[in-house]
Amino acid sequence: MQNIIQGCQSQVWIVMDQDPTGVITLRGDSDAAIVKGLIAVVFILYDRMTAQDITEFDVRPWFENGAHPASHPLPLARPRSHDPRDTRESGKY
Numbered sequence: 001m002q003n004i005i006q007g008c009q010s011q012v013w014i015v016m017d018q019d020p021t022g023v024i025t026l027r028g029d030s031d032a033a034i035v036k037g038l039i040a041v042v043f044i045l046y047d048r049m050t051a052q053d054i055t056e057f058d059v060r061p062w063f064e065n066g067a068h069p070a071s072h073p074l075p076l077a078r079p080r081s082h083d084p085r086d087t088r089e090s091g092k093y
Contacts, residue, residue: 003015008035010030010031010032010035011030011031011032012028012029012030012035012039013028013029013030014026014027014028014039015027015028018051021050022050022051022052023048023049023050024046024049024050024051024054025048026042026043026046026047027043028040028043041062042059045057045059045062046059
């Protein structure tokens, strides 16, 4: 199986692409919903970074004490909406 992460209890697949400018794009999937969410958070943290940016970035503060640094808020905290138009517009039915 290509791109599978060895040693995980869940099945996890990660694909890394690098554009000509050195910017890395990460994509991934998992058979476990919680792992899917965790890799999504990690991918958001590393979004549009170069390899050097990634090696210099300390991800630990984002996961310690259940809080993220105030100077770099995660773009995850959008309010949930129960408006059916939101579902149609996102393409999820």
